[in-house]
Amino acid sequence: xxxxxxxxxxxxxxxxxxxxxxxxxxxxxxxxxxxxxxxxxxxxxxxxxxxxxxxxxxxxxxxxxxxxxxxxxxx
Numbered sequence: 001x002x003x004x005x006x007x008x009x010x011x012x013x014x015x016x017x018x019x020x021x022x023x024x025x026x027x028x029x030x031x032x033x034x035x036x037x038x039x040x041x042x043x044x045x046x047x048x049x050x051x052x053x054x055x056x057x058x059x060x061x062x063x064x065x066x067x068x069x070x071x072x073x074x075x
Contacts, residue, residue: 006040020057027060028069029053 001011016034020027032053036043045053056063 001035003035003037003040003042004044005042006037008037008039010039011035011037018053020053027057027064029056 001013002009003011012035014034014036015031017028017030018032020029032045033049034043034045
């Protein structure tokens with residue numbers, strides 16, 4: 001694959017976990033595919049992934065599974 005930022009070949013597809021919102025509105029989405037370029041060091045989501053993230057956020061009541069999570073604050 002070609003990097004959309006620098007145009008060089010060799011981008012890697014990785015999986016990440018991202019959080020959206022905070023407090024009672026916090027949503028954690030796991031296994032999101034992210035494109036990472038070893039040349040320019042940029043990371044980005046493609047359009048299809050961004051659309052799927054928005055769909056998950058809109059349908060969180062149906063798709064999300066409640067789990068408890070420990071939260072620490074960086075001081």
